[in-house]
Amino acid sequence: MSAETPLLVAVIAGEHSGDLLGAGVLRELKQRHPQVEFIGVGGPLMEAEGLRSIVPMDDLAVMGIAEVLGRLRTLLKHRKQLIETFIERQPQVFIGIDAPDFNLPIAKRLKALGIPTMHYVSPSVWAWRQGRIKGIKESVDHVLCLLPFEKEFYDRHQLPATFVGHPLADAIPLHWSKEEARDELQLETTAGQSIIALLPGSRAGEVGRLGPIFLRAAEAYWQRHPETLFISPMISTARAEQFRQLQQELVPELPLKLIAGQSRTAMAAADGLLLTSGTVTLEAMLIKRPMVVAYRFNWLSYQIIRRMFKAAFFSLPNLLAGRELVPELLQGDVNPAQLVAALESQLTAADQGSLIETFLELHKGLQLAADKVSAEVALELASCEERSIE
Incomplete structure (x- = not known):
């Protein structure tokens, strides 16, 4: 198939982090194959690259077993519609x-x-529900891995996989000045004043579960360190309103500045971060700021997951390093007292320079031009160009 032949690509991203990954791949595909059309599901970034989204991406952004059960009818309806559309349109990949x-x-x-x-993005079969590999092999011709140890797992199970690194490692600079980030956000600090960024999540459920605890922890930290300013980047107006309402109800006096979007810049402006688990922990590592990672599941989801989870860590910095670089707090341990203690430990650690150096080494190891490599694999699968996939 030549670059002038029309190419139809079906693609589905289920949440904002997937929208970011998808946008980079779509951009690279357009450069290599101008006659490409995209159909499926994505957010604003993918739509800006030309995707026609069949159903709203936010309808798919559900995390946790109990939460999925509550939305099951909608999810199954969307899945049926997408399958019917794809079968009718017959995409090349x-x-x-x-x-x-x-x-x-x-x-x-x-x-x-x-x-x-x-x-794209290996399911965490190396961490839990390893029996899923059989179903993955029945469903997928090729897996794109963001983490190096994931490819090793697929190699053992004879499923073609490529370690592509992470596009965030390509996009985020190796060094990001705290002062420049503060200037960009127009944050004015006095001598000796520090900034803590609170990132309780991008979903309403996450903010509802973690927001009150993060705010109480911030209040306790502020009482011990009154020179602290708190900032919180919010992914949408709805999440900002939700978090602001929680603050007004719980800690109205807390010096908290909400920031529209710009989460990476907000993290770069901070001295320390209190954040939820997920892709944001990788961003924090790449920006190279000390952090405390916390997560709370719905009770039912946690009871199921804790019996199946095999990995030693759940945050990406620790998984990549194979050891505890940053504190992880889960479920009942996510309380104001323990969050404050972990934050203070991170921000006063004598080996902070060593932590940042490790972050830098991990960053370099993930810089593999992920968007470019991912697009090449997609075109090879669609038989548009030759490439030796490893």
């Missing part, structure tokens, strides 16, 4: 971006019909 429980059944159906399928 399907790219599922993360959201494995939603994307893999679609991929399995399409693969059975002879449509090449690719999954």
Whole structure:
């Protein structure tokens, strides 16, 4: 297939981090194959690259077993509609971006019909539910791995996989000046004043569970360190209003500045970070700021997950390093007293320079031009160009 031949790519991203990954791949595909059309599901970044989103991405952004059960009817309706559309349109390749429980059944159906399928962001089979590898092999022709040890797992199970690094490692500079970030956000600090960034999550459920605890922890930290300013970047107006309302109800006197978007700049402006688990921990590592990672599941989800989870850590910095670089607090340990103690430990640690140096080494190891490599794999699967996939 030449670059002038029309190419139809089906792609589904289930949440904001997937929208970011997908946008980079779509951009690279357009450069290599100008006659490309994208259909599926994505957010504003993917839509800006030309995706026609069939259903709202936010409808798919559900995390936790109990939460999924509550939205199951809507999710199944959307899945049925997408499968019918893809079968009708017959794309040359399907790219599922993360959201494995939603994307893999679609991929399995399409693969059975002879449509090449690719999954971007390995499901965490190395961490829990390792028996899923059988279903993944039935659904996917190729897996794109963000982490180096993931490819080793797929190699052992004879499923083609490529370690592509992470596009965030390509996008975020190796060194980001705290002062420049503060100037960009127009944050004025007095001598000796520090900044703590609070990032309780991008979903309403996460903010509802973690927001009050983060705010109480911030209040306790502020009482011990009254020179502190708190900032919180919010992904949307809805999340900002939700968090502001929590603050007004719980800690109205807390010196907190909400920032619209610009989460990376806000993290770069901070001396320390209190954040939820997920891609944001990788961003924090790449920006090279001390952090405390916390997460709380719905009770039912946690009871199920804790029996199956095999990995030693749940935050990406620790997983990449293979050791505890940053404090992780989970479920009942996520309380103001322990969060404050962990923050103080991180910000006063004598080996902070060593931590930052380790972050830098991990950053360099993830700089592999992920968008470019991912697009090349997609085109190879669609038989648009030759490439030796490893």
